[in-house]
Amino acid sequence: MEHPSRRLDFVTIDGLLAYGECLARRQPSDDLLLPALPATTADRRRAAEAAVEAVRTFVHRAKTGFEDAAAYRAARTTLFADHCAGDPLVFFAAWNTCLASGELQPLLHIPIKTVSKPTHRRPVAIVPRADLTPQLAEGRIVLDLGDDRFWLLPRDLTGRTLLFTMRHGVSRVESKTHRVGRRLMNRLDPERGFPRADSVGAALARMVGVVAQQLDFLHLSNYLNPRAFLHFISRSPNTEQLLHRVVAALVPDSESRPKPALEPALESSDFGWVTGMEKTLEAEEAARAFGVDVKSAKALLKDPLYCYPGGNSFFDLYVDVIDGLHGVGRANPGKVACLYTHSSTLRALMIYLDARPFHEAFTEFSDYKESQDNVVLLTFEQGRLSGYSTAVGLSERERIAREAWQTVERERRDRVALKPRQVKRLVALVSGGDFAGAGAALKELRVTGNRFGLDVRFVRHGFLGLANNWIEPVTEHHTRGMSSLASSPIGSSRFEDFKDERVQQAAMKHLAPYLNDSVVVVLGGDGSLRGARAIYENFGVQVIGLPGTIDNNIDGTTSLGFHSAVALANQSIESLKATSSAMGSIFFVEVMGAGSGHLALACAYQARAEGLLVNEHPDPDAYIDEIILGTLKRTLGVPNKSHLFVVAERTPHRHHREGGVHGLVDHVAETIAQWPQRQVKADQYPLTLATKATILGHTLRGAPPTPEDKTIAQHLAYETVRRVVEAPETIVGCMVAYRDQGTIATIPLHAVAAKPFNWALFARMHGSEAGD
């Protein structure tokens, strides 16, 4: 993520004041509740400059966290009233000046109870067919929603709340093109809004009806009685209009309309003086005020911490929504609550429910608009909100992704030429960075392959070997002792030319004799699996991929080499911890993983390292200053305490252009030397604290294979051979994945994706996980 101070260096107090004052002079209309125009203050500039310091203090104080959203709001109100003289423009200028210099970033991580994302797995509400396991279904009602998705409902509502969260659909002023927000009394569009609201109601009624039948059938008491539902709306008329349409569908014969309650958490964003403006006009106005192009101006307006003139930021709304919905859940146990709200509320909810950190999820859901999900189904249980999904069809994004997937998956199957028991030969190669366990996999491919009557060949040095025709027959004698060998006994390579289709074409000449009755097994990381996919899709080679990379960055599987790399790293880490605790020294251990921090996290977690610097971190400089130096400030000098930090290769920071441990050691040593506690007093002889870096680098790729890696390798290889012989249509064109407890699954090569970083574990390591 680019640092805000670089993107927003055009933002100045003068620019902010000029822009804010210009907007504050807009003529209000009847349906807009714009903030009052502040009195003209000659000293507004000076007041804003002074308030910048107060914003900094606010951010500093915020880092210690807040009990709830109300406490956060109160602190913000004090900042506004006491340090900005209650002038929204002074607040606007001071706040956004700090935003532009990057000083507000820590707010995205402040612990606010009930708003911090839980680090535990959430109870899921809606799951795709592929993920529906007996464990998930246990004790739940499983309802088929169509489209291969299932809704898991509790068998009774004791201690739980069901929340049906709906947005208004299409209103007269559309949030796609305009800043709508809580200050504009918006109504449903008569032509498009009413039918949309009716379809939301019909879909909900259908689902409620189906569940009720199932509850009847299961002899469970029906807690889905629409007459007993609670209804909550915002102040905007369109939410009440939606409520009436939905209730008409849920209880068609009802005489009396339910009385909804106003719920503040359902209010939309506060856009202050921008309310009602066209978004393009807003961006043009900002571009003019700051003297930049529209694209640059949008970078400011789209920032989640950007505070609208006279209004709030998206982050403020997020805090209110998440805290407020927990409140609704807590206050109504055993009930079903229908919540009628706005797109920004649902966006906040999606971001919260997504497992990724706020800033990543914020980007993912940035295009959350009219055409997307209309109903979010939630269960509040054990103090937490559960997973989500749509009830009215799929969201636009989901549908597109799903259709594309189905088409490609059909094409994968169409390309499988092998029939059961037709395969006669198996050709294997290892590609990309080498890894432990390759030997064990190759040996098992040879042994099981021969047992199933296959002629087995190995290619030396990966795709490079294909291009050079280094394909060799293999016998028992070649693989003797191979399973315990480190790295790849048949070599590997990075061969960038293979991305060129002409080079692939040339390699095909050498594979020609194998095209009819053979399977090619590619062992390697994500890049190698892309190479495998290329020859499958471009030339119809019958390919199977096996995951092998110390990075362990492929989703849905453990990759070969990972466990061995962690085991070897652990030996060095434990040695360094021992000497650290004896000598009081500080150690930074750099492990590989320039593109992904899974290896670094695993090494750091099992060794109980003091901290972990990875590429995925949104702000490594802040991590160095706050966590690494902060920890050392507390722990240096504690008797027998070790000080060891794991650093992923090339993690960028401002102390060296190569990142990683480079420059870090000097920076830490120099900073520590300045600390008062390190100043030597007369007659004192403190321990000399060395600060050192150890780069484990390629040693981890050549790690000896652990029993775990050898076992995984054998499972993967055995299943590869068995399935390609017996049911090739289930495995050709796929990566064979190793799941927990020895389960083997296949993932189409076109669906191989990056493994998300385990932020939950990261948070737990730092003692900052939320929850009970």
Ligand SMILES: Nc1ncnc2c1ncn2[C@@H]1O[C@H](COP(=O)(O)OP(=O)(O)OP(=O)(O)O)[C@@H](O)[C@H]1O
């Ligand atoms: N898009 C592609 N098309 C064809 N071949 C590719 C493609 N991407 C990668 N390859 C081939 O796979 C090789 C290995 O890829 P890469 O260097 O990304 O390593 P990797 O398999 O991801 O392993 P590691 O995790 O160790 O980096 C490349 O050198 C190239 O030969």
Ligand SMILES: O=P(O)(O)OC[C@H]1O[C@](O)(CO)[C@@H](O)[C@@H]1O
């Ligand atoms: O030294 P090389 O071969 O360029 O590879 C370095 C990369 O390979 C990996 O070790 C994966 O094999 C990455 O962690 C690392 O960034």
